[in-house]
Amino acid sequence: MATLTFKQKLWLPLVVSMIVLAAVSVAAALMLRATRMEERKNDLVNVAHVGLAIVEEYASLAHSGALSEPQARQQALARLRAVRYGENGYFIVIDSTPRMVMHPMKPATVGHDLASVADADGRHHYVAFAQAAQAPEGGFVDYVFPRPHTTQAIAKLGYVVRYAPWDWIISTGAYIDDIDSAFTRSVYASLGILIVLATLLAALVAFINRSIVRTIGGDPTIAARIADGIAAGNLVTATHVHDAHAQSLLRAIAHMRESLIGMIARIKHASDNVAMVSGEIAGGNVDLSARTVDQATALRETAASMTQITSQVRQASDHARAANELAQRAVAITDRGGAAATQAVSTMRDISDESKKMVEIIAVIEGIAFQTNILALNAAVEAARAGEDGRGFAVVASEVRSLAQRSANAAKEIRKLIQNAVGRVGDGAELVEQTGATIDEARGAIAQVMEIVAAIAQAANEQTAGIEAVNASVAHMDGMTQQNAALVERAATAVESLAGEARQLQTAIAVFRIGETASA
Structure with missing residues (x-):
């Protein structure tokens, strides 16, 4: 064959x-x-x-x-x-x-x-x-x-x-x-x-063979030799297709060779530019990566400081909340003390009123004792007048007078004691009233302190929320900065890979021989 x-x-x-x-x-x-x-x-x-x-x-x-x-x-x-x-x-x-x-x-x-x-x-x-x-x-x-x-x-x-x-x-x-x-x-x-069939087929084959030869433009070995040269990178091999038909394979191969020469020249120029630009981008990415890493470190430190400040402000807010709770408890205690003082003053007044009633009762008792003494005197006089018959009655009258005198003396002593108790109750009522007034003043002061502490707690809460928002923003910025750093590193790796690909492309393009004119 x-x-x-x-x-x-x-x-x-x-x-x-x-x-x-x-x-x-x-x-x-x-x-x-x-x-x-x-x-x-x-x-x-x-x-x-x-x-x-x-x-x-x-x-x-x-x-x-x-x-x-x-x-x-x-x-x-x-x-x-x-x-x-x-x-x-x-x-x-x-x-x-x-x-x-x-x-x-x-x-x-x-x-x-x-x-x-x-x-x-x-x-x-x-x-x-x-x-x-x-x-x-x-x-x-x-x-x-x-x-x-x-x-x-x-x-x-x-x-x-x-x-x-x-x-x-x-x-x-x-x-x-x-x-x-x-x-x-x-x-x-x-x-x-x-x-007959052989004759017809011979005519048909002759026509087809002529069409095939016209389509190829010559012997296929010529086309194979040119294609092998192009496959080996030799684009300056002469094709010698002047006698070939315009639509033939050899003419198409020649046109392909010319197109490849122009395309390879453009690819070579583009690969040189890509290699140069990738080198510049690689250098810029290295600087950007270093600055991004420094920024990420600073943001990480800022985030740590913000976290500490947030903890301190949260602790102050907790203390203010505890102080507010204590002030509220103190107000409740003063309210109970004021109520107790008011109740004590009312009780003292009731006691004073009852002591006055007891004085009146003692006065009644003294009157009764005085009248009993007078009656006893009268009875003794009448017994003396009665003689022997009124001796027993005189003894009774003497005993009654003795009891009346003792009752009068006891009533006097009770009056003195009640008067002393009423005086002391009055003094206690004044002291209780003064204590109630003091408690009221303390309650007002504690209410003011509670308002101030509540304002401090609210401000601390707002500061905590604001600092937490700032901390979240800083953490988000830190994460984005780290992502940017990772992206910059990947971009640097990609640029290095692109530079390697560009070098490989230059090496691959260098295989083709396209002549000085086309290269220029």
Whole structure:
């Protein structure tokens, strides 16, 4: 294949196809001949078995006694002699000697020994008949024999079957020259059609080959050589496509080479610029990364300070809240103390009023004691006047006066005690009133302190919320700064990778040779 030219390679499929078609045509003709031969053999087998059936029919008549055996043989031969099929088909009967028993076309040969009889090719076909008939199913025999009323021997196929009880070999045959003639005609017709097809296909292939050559523009080896040069990076190889068609492959390759030269030149220039710019970006990213890291550190420290301040302010807010709660408890205590002082003053006044009532009662008791004393004096006077009769009454009057004096003395002592108690109760009431006033003043002061502490707690809460918001903002700024630092690092890595890719691109582009003019 390597030694063939491009045009020879284009014609090779047609030649191979014609050879294959010729082989297929001959094979089809041979298969058709074999099919016809098989059909002819089947016909001979069927006809021979019809003759055998006739013989068996008369043999059964002889066996049943309807006919004698000689009569049965005679009538069977008559039936076979009269049978005709096709154009020239008939039966002959021989025995195993071989000897002719019946021949409808040559009755003179009946009874003759056929062992020495041979056909035109020298084959002893009757001996072959006798040998083939020994098989249970009979057999075929090839020989040559002239047609009736002719002398030219032609190919004939015979089939024999033996009826053993009578030692009859029933033979029939068919000429096969028509099958060979049909085979020859089929081969000639196929070859004629093949020649016509070959002529048409040759014209079509010639037209297609011319179109292919015109489409390629020359031998494909030239295109392969140019493509190999381009694949190796050699873009300055001359194409020599002046004679090629404008729409041919070689012209397209030449146009591709010119386009590649311009494109590679532009890519080379762009890769140089990318390498330079990526280097500058890499340097800037390094500085930006360092500044971003410093900023992230400062923000982290600020966040830590804000966290500490937030903790202190939250602690102050907690203390202010605790002080507010204590002030509220103190107000509650002073309220209870004021209520108790007010209740004590009211109780002192009630006691003072009751002491005055007791003084009045004691005054009544003193009056009663005074009057009792007077009555006792009067009773003593009257007892003295009564003499001995009033002595007992005088004793009673003396005792009553003594009791009245003692009651008057006790009432005086009780008055003194009540007066002292009333004085002390008055002093206690004044002290309780002063205590209530002091408690009221303390409650007012504590209320002011509570208001101030509440304002301080509210301010501390607001400061805590504000500082927490600032702390959250600083933490968010810290996170964003760290993300920016990570992005800057990734950008630096990407730029370094881009610089590496640019260097690889420069290395890859350097493989191509495009000439000084195109490079400039």
